[in-house]
Amino acid sequence: MMKNVLLIGVGLIGGSIALSIKKENDVMIFGYDVYTESSETAKKLGVIDEVVRNVEEKAATADLIIIATPVEETLKVMDRLASISPAIEALVMDVGSTKNSIMSKAEDLAAKGLRFIGGHPMAGSHKTGVESAKAHLLENAFYFLTPNSITSEKDVDEAKDWLKGTRAKFLVSEPDEHDFLTGIVSHFPHLVASSLVRITKNHAVDKPLIQQLAAGGFRDITRIASSSPKMWSDIVSQNKSHLLDLLHEWKKEMDEVIRFVENGDQTELFHYFDSAKSFRDSLPVRSKGAIHPFSDLYVDILDRIGALSHITALLAQSKINIINLSILEVREGLNAVLRLSFQDDNDRDQAQYILQNEDYLTHITL
Template sequence: MMKTIVIDGLGLIGGSIALAIREQWPNYRIIGVDIDERSLRYAKEKGIIDDGCAQLPDIASAADIILLAAPVAVILAHMDQLANIQLKPGVIITDVGSTKKQIMDKAESFNHRGICFIGGHPMAGSHKSTVTAARANLFQSAYYFLIPGIAGHTQHQQAIETLQALLAGLHVKWLILSATDHDQITAQISHLPHILAAGLVNMSQDTFSQSPLSLKLAAGGFKSITRIASSDPEMWTDILLSNRELLIDRIDRFTERLLQIKEALRVHDQDSIRRYFHHAKITRDHIQALPNDPAANFFDLFVNIPDQIGAVALVTRILQEAEINLVNIHILEIREEIDGILQLSFANQRDLSQAKKELQRRGLSVVRGD
C-alpha cells in the first residue's frame, strides 16, 4: 500500500532519510517541506522527493508519516502548527532533534489526541549541512535513538515497528530509551565535547594572536580533539540552548575536575596527576562495546602505516580484495613521527577480525583491534 511521507526540513539529515526511503520503498510518495526553494528544486530534480512545499500546514493533513527534520527550536514551533491541524487517522509523527526532553514534553498533546509521536535522533552527520550532500548510507551502522511517548503502550510499539520498517534502508542500530536518558547521554558525550573543543580553539587563537604562525603549526592531538569545533555555529547554538540545564551541570562538574588537576599541579602531587591520566587511559582503552552487546556501534582497528604515497590505498585495496566492508576510515593526527595511525571502523566483530588477519598477512602492523 502506498504511503505519503512528509519530511519537514530538507537539509543533510532530512535529505538522506528521504533517499533511504526512496531506495527501500520506491512506490511511496515523499513530499519535502522547506522554506529554501533551491533545496526543494534540487531534491525534486534529483528524484529525492516527488513534490515539495514551503509550509508544513499546507501538506500535513495528507501525510501518513510526518518526519520533523529541522533544528529543535523549529521542530517545537512546527509541533504547535500540527496541534491545530486535522491530521489523518493513524498518522505517525517523529523527529530527528538532537535533544529530546522539550520535544517529548510537547508531544504529550498529540498522545492525548490518540496521535502517535515517537521521538528520534540518528547519531550521525557531516560537516556539510545541505541536501546536496545527502546520501542514503549516511547513517549506516550508527545509533538511531527512538523515544516512545508512552512506555509500553501498544499503539506506540506498533508505531515504532512501522518507523523501523520505513527506515530499514538506513541500516542503523536501533536503541529505545527515555528522553531524560537520551539528553544526559548526549550532553556528556556530544554537547560538552563540542563546547570544550571550541573553547580550546578560541583560547589558542587568543594565546597566539600575536603569532599567527604558532596556530598554523598546531598539529597532532590538538587537531584531533578540536576537529568538531568546525561544526555549524547556528546548529550548535540551537542544540546547547535546548539542553542548557544539563549542560550547566556538566560544565560545573568538569570545572571541578580541572580545579582538582590545577591543585595537583600547584602542590606537585605526582600521584594525583598520574591517577588522573591512568584512570582516563583505562576507561578509554575499554570504551569499545563488547561484541555481543546490542548497543555496539563501530568495531575499530588501528593500523600503523608509513607516511608514504599509496599507504592508505594499500590498506583499502587489501580490504576490497578480501570483500570486507569498511564503514569508516580516519587518519589519527596523534603524533608527529614517520609513521601514522589509521583508524578503520567495521560494522561487526567478524569483519574486524578478518580485516586484522588480512592486513597482518600482508605485513601491516596492527596497533590495536578492539
C-alpha cells in the same frame, strides 16, 4: 498499497531517512523545505518524489510525517500540524538532538490527537545537505526513540517498522535521560573543545608560532569545534540544565587536576592518566557513538613532484571519494605526513588496501 510520507526539512539526515524508507517500502515521498532549492535538488536526486508547497494539505493525507529541522523550527512545525482539522492520522517523528522541549510539547499536543514519537539518529557526516544523503548513513548507528506518556507499544513498533531500512540500533528512553546521555558524550565535549580553542587563540595573538604547532595533535583533538556555530548554540540552549551541571562538575575536576599538578606527586599523576587511558581504551572502536567518528587514513609519502597526485589518482580509479585532505606539518609520533578523510570506514579501509598494495606505509589511529 502505496503509502504517503511527508518529509519536512530536506537535508542530510531527513534525506538519508527518506532513502532508507524508500528502500524497504512502497511509498511516495513528498518533501518540503523552506529553501525550495533543497527540495528541487532532492527530487532530481530521487530522494523525494514530489516537492510540496503546502504542508497542511499534504499532512492531512500522509501516513508518516518526519520533521527533520532544527529543534526551534520543529516546535513551530508541531504547532502547525496540531492546528489541522480534522486531526491528522499520520504518525509524526522528529530527528532533533535534544528531546525535553519537543516531548513536552508533544504531551500538550497529544490531547489534540497528534501521535508523536521523538527520535534522534546519532549519526551524521562531515558534509551537509541532501546531496550527501545516503540510505546507509545510519547503519549500525544508535537511534533514540522517545515516546510520550500515552504512546502505545503499537506506535513504537510502527516507528521501528518505518525506520527498519536504516539498519540502526534502536534505543527507547525517557526524554530527560536522552538529553543527559547526549549531553555528557556529545554536547559537553563540544563546549570543552571550543574552550580549548579559545584559550589557544588568546595566546596565539602574542605567540604566532602557536598556530603552526597546533596543526598537529591539537587540531585533531579539537576538530569537533569546527561544527556549525548555529546548530551548537541551539543545542546548548535546549540542553542548558544538564550542561550547567556538567560544567560545574568539570570545574571541580579541574580543581582536582590543579591540586595534582601543584603537589607534583608522580603517583597521583600516574593514576590520573592511567585511569583515563584505561577507560578510553575500553570504549568500542568500530561502533558509531554520539560524536560522528572521523574516518582518517594517514599515509607516509616522500616530498617529491607527483607524489600526491599519484595517491589521489589511485583512489579516483577505484571511485573512492576523499572528503578532505591535509598535509601534516607537525607529525607528533605519526609515521605519516598525509591525512586522508573519507565518508566512512568502508571507504577508508578500501583506500588503505589499495595504497598498501602500492607499497605505501599507512596508519589508522584508534
